[in-house]
Amino acid sequence: MRRYLWKLVPKQARETILSRLSVVDRSAIDKMLSDSARLPVDFARHSCIFIHVPKCGGSSVKRALFPQRTHGHMPLWFYERNFPEFFERAFKFCFVRNPLDRAYSAYQYLRSNQDIQRDQAARRMVMRYDTFDDFVQKWLCEETARMQMHFAPQWLFMCDTLGQPRIDFIGRQETMAADFLQVCTRLGVDAKLDQTNVSPRPSQETIFQARTIDRIRRVYERDYELLGY
Helix, strand or coil: CHHHHHHHCCHHHHHHHHHCCCHHHHHHHHHHHCCCCCCCHHHHHHCEEEECCCCCCHHHHHHHHCCCCCCCCCCHHHHHHHCHHHHHHCEEEEEECCHHHHHHHHHHHHHHCCCCHHHHHHHHHHCCCCCHHHHHHHCCCHHHHHCCHHHCCCHHHHECCCCCECCCEEEEHHHHHHHHHHHHHHHCCCCCCCCCCCCCCCCCCCCCCHHHHHHHHHHCHHHHHHHCC
């Protein structure tokens, strides 16, 4: 029914509405309107909801705990809206990362990613900039970050329908092993964490320009405040 009613809206009006949303919300709405929103089997089995924030070690978590297909990078409100009863009783968790390290990781990942077809448009975009500092100064801002999944602010994935974070446990990529163990204990499972989709991390010798650090702090201001980085 939702899909039918949505198609009654003129195409230009639909595109205008969607263009004003973040890529995170657009992805969720697209799945809902395509009538493909199903509760992942592994989520039901463990009575949990895992919010996969891009470039925070989520692929490793999914591989260890959820071998069957999940809903990708869906925001928290997607589960609240589509599975309200399950949402209220489920253990909701995610992993996050220092915004500067995450943005650098996403930039390096896309530059080196020549195989995954869905990422090629993003790869072509970052390849226009020879350095991370140049990329941040010439492309990254609050508006563009919200429109690209790899650079979307982390808080967008973690909020309910009222725009408030309702996560029971927030693990950190910086303390991945210990925090993953806490998740396993909460779920009552024995799982091994293997690293997947690993992109180069900034080394101790990596020096970001002061204006790059300042821009990252402004673009991801709410992430810094919410996550305490």
